[in-house]
Amino acid sequence: MQRTVFDFATGATSVVAMTPSELAEFESSRAARPPTITDVDLERDRRISAGFTFNGKLFQARPEDQKRISGAGTLALGAMMNGALAGDLRWHGGSADFCWIAADNSTVTMDAQTVFAFGQAAANWESDHVFAARALKDADPIPADYTDDAYWPQQQA
Known part of the structure; x- marks a missing residue:
């Protein structure tokens, strides 16, 4: 599975391959805070x-x-x-x-x-x-x- 992520160090976005559990953890952390x-x-x-x-x-x-x-x-x-x-x-x-x-x-x-x-x-x-x-x-x-x-x-x- 792939997800677009933001690199705060460079200011760039990139597509990153993630396992289903990594993607779930990423989505969970994003859902736990207000969107930016x-x-x-x-x-x-x-x-x-x-x-x-x-x-x-x-x-x-x-x-x-x-x-x-x-x-x-x-x-x-x-x-x-x-x-x-x-x-x-x-x-x-x-x-x-x-x-x-x-x-x-x-x-x-x-x-x-x-x-x-x-x-x-x-x-x-x-x-x-x-x-x-x-x-x-x-x-x-x-x-x-x-x-x-x-x-x-x-x-x-």
């Missing part, structure tokens, strides 16, 4: 990283994935500005069709217009979580059930 802004940030990051659905497929959205998606979206915009047409899967200049690997490890071909929309969807997924977290952190006190799905953006069908 850091708790909300960790939940935000966990939810963003869990991925988002685009055109019916789940895609990863960890920080490194977000960077790659953003870069691809920028390349796609440039290609569209240079006349890349819908349906052209070699808009990127390579010798193979452009594709992205989904969370299930299947490949999804995308023309430039789709990659640009994919980048927008990823950015919106992250932004929606940032604003949901902001609302929770502004609450006084932060709700004890801040991890409840009702507070957070949901996947689109």
